[in-house]
Amino acid sequence: MADGTTGGENLLFLTDEQLRKGIEAMFFAYRGFTADPDRILDELAYGRAHHRALHFINRSRGTTVNNLLAVLGVTKQSLNRVLRTLIEDGLVESRVGREDRRERHLYLTPAGAELERQLSEAQRARMRAAYRAAGPQAVAGFRQVLEAMMDEGIRAQYLALKDGKA
């Protein structure tokens, strides 16, 4: 990490003032990050919770309810409310597990996949613009800092997901 710093001993980027700027940047950027899919969701009477469910079901096809709970970090009651509407509306399919028949494996239907694609493309478009504006080196730094900011267990989960499978 003795990158741009002289002797690696330049710690000015760790002042409280620098940290406060980073905190505010996270706050404002996260608002932008969710703004575009939120607009689409509003028209469909869905919320951010539906988006998250669709995202991670698409991400890990056939995942179980329990897996999804762990990733999303909410209670089963909370997830179930969202999942029920998605299943009723024909966006998600719930299949009984073959090995363990207590488990439900979740899949997007064609309609669900289409909505997911629409939502994630809206979000990717902003991310793409930001990445392009900042450049590859900035993107690498962006990812490094975000990974370091995650909770321990979540980071492990994220890093596993990053390459591996469901």
Add this chain to the structure above:
Amino acid sequence: MADGTTGGENLLFLTDEQLRKGIEAMFFAYRGFTADPDRILDELAYGRAHHRALHFINRSRGTTVNNLLAVLGVTKQSLNRVLRTLIEDGLVESRVGREDRRERHLYLTPAGAELERQLSEAQRARMRAAYRAAGPQAVAGFRQVLEAMMDEGIRAQYLALKDGKA
């Protein structure tokens, strides 16, 4: 994993897969970002909304309610509910404006400043650890991408706040 981070004309960092990883990193990192202050707030029967109000009042002492609404991006009714409890609990003081007496200028009381300090230090500690782990160059990239991700108007506001005054 020859990530698209080699620079120049290599645009591999803009693939949908790279963008999806960035999206998930934002999601998981934001959870970590809010986790520590949330634990403190829970014990005090306050929520994230109270934290945000305290943060920006501390950030811009004497700011008006209208200014705060613009920064926080919520309705005055929503903010007012939070602000009322903070004033009742003696954490925030609301002073009638001297030039325009319709305006209320907001200040933290000593108790409010102490809680703000406690909350923001919890948040800064995590940010500091992440910054330190990633290094100054990564931090610069982190900030660049976040700024590029904000909405236009918000970015202008943020950049003004970054150096300037209330």
Add this chain to the structure above:
DNA sequence: CTGTTTATGTCAGCCTTGTTGACTTTCCAA
């Protein structure tokens, strides 16, 4: 087979924090 644990789903109720709409009070400015 029996009893326990696990995975899931559901009902009921509560909280925070966002929303809209209607209305009042204050007070600056034309």
Add this chain to the structure above:
DNA sequence: TTGGAAAGTCAACAAGGCTGACATAAACAG
């Protein structure tokens, strides 16, 4: 004096978190 901006209040509502209690089915341990 009148219009309108700033601020506050009341009411109602919704999304999406939470807890607790309970039901079912399947797997598993003995």
